[in-house]
Amino acid sequence: IATTSSCPAVHVTSDDLALIQYTGGTTGTPKGAMITHGNLVSAVAMFDAAIAATSGWRPGRERHIGVLPLFHIYALAGVLLRAVANGETIILRDRFEPEQTLEDIGRGGATFFFGVPTMFIALLEMPNIAEYDMSSLVYCVSGGAPLPGDVATRLAQSIGRPLVVGWGMTETCGAGTLSRSDEF
Incomplete structure (x- = not known):
C-alpha cells in the first residue's frame, strides 16, 4: 500500500498489471505483453538467484554499465530493476560507445555488464582493448541474440572469467535460461 499526502492509498497485488511491454x-x-507486478518481482529474484550462484556478487556494492535500452525487458528487469532493488549503482549512458564502455570498466570500476553480442564484438574489435583493465567485471551477461562461441571465448579471456549467456523473451519477463559460456 502506497500513500502520500495528496494521493489516496492504493493497494497493489502481485497479479495487478504493472506495464504493457x-x-x-x-x-x-x-505485441503487448501484459507484465504484472509479480512478474517483475519474480524476474529480479530469478536474476539475483542466478547471479548469486555463478559469481562473487556483493549485493548493494555492484556498479552496472547501463547501455542497453531501458524500454526493453532485458535492460528493465536485468539492469534497472535489479540494481534499484539491490541498492546498486548504474553508470547510465545514452548509447553504447565501445571506448566509453571500456573506460567505465577500467577507470569507473564497473562490475556488472549486461549486453548484446554486437556490443561484445565491438569491444573485441577495439584495437587498444589490451590497454584497458577489465578485472573489475565480476559478472558479464550476453542476451538478446545468440552469442558466437568464439566471441564468448575471446571475451572470457579478456575479462578473466566466463560470460553468462541468457535466453528469454518479453512474455517471460526477462531471462528464461542463464548458463555460463564455459558450460556449453
Missing part, C-alpha cells in the same frame, strides 16, 4: 517477436509485428 511491447515486443516484435519473430514476426516483427508489435
Whole structure:
C-alpha cells in the first residue's frame, strides 16, 4: 500500500498489471505483453538467484554499465530493476560507445555488464582493448541474440572469467535460461 499526502492509498497485488511491454517477436509485428507486478518481482529474484550462484556478487556494492535500452525487458528487469532493488549503482549512458564502455570498466570500476553480442564484438574489435583493465567485471551477461562461441571465448579471456549467456523473451519477463559460456 502506497500513500502520500495528496494521493489516496492504493493497494497493489502481485497479479495487478504493472506495464504493457511491447515486443516484435519473430514476426516483427508489435505485441503487448501484459507484465504484472509479480512478474517483475519474480524476474529480479530469478536474476539475483542466478547471479548469486555463478559469481562473487556483493549485493548493494555492484556498479552496472547501463547501455542497453531501458524500454526493453532485458535492460528493465536485468539492469534497472535489479540494481534499484539491490541498492546498486548504474553508470547510465545514452548509447553504447565501445571506448566509453571500456573506460567505465577500467577507470569507473564497473562490475556488472549486461549486453548484446554486437556490443561484445565491438569491444573485441577495439584495437587498444589490451590497454584497458577489465578485472573489475565480476559478472558479464550476453542476451538478446545468440552469442558466437568464439566471441564468448575471446571475451572470457579478456575479462578473466566466463560470460553468462541468457535466453528469454518479453512474455517471460526477462531471462528464461542463464548458463555460463564455459558450460556449453
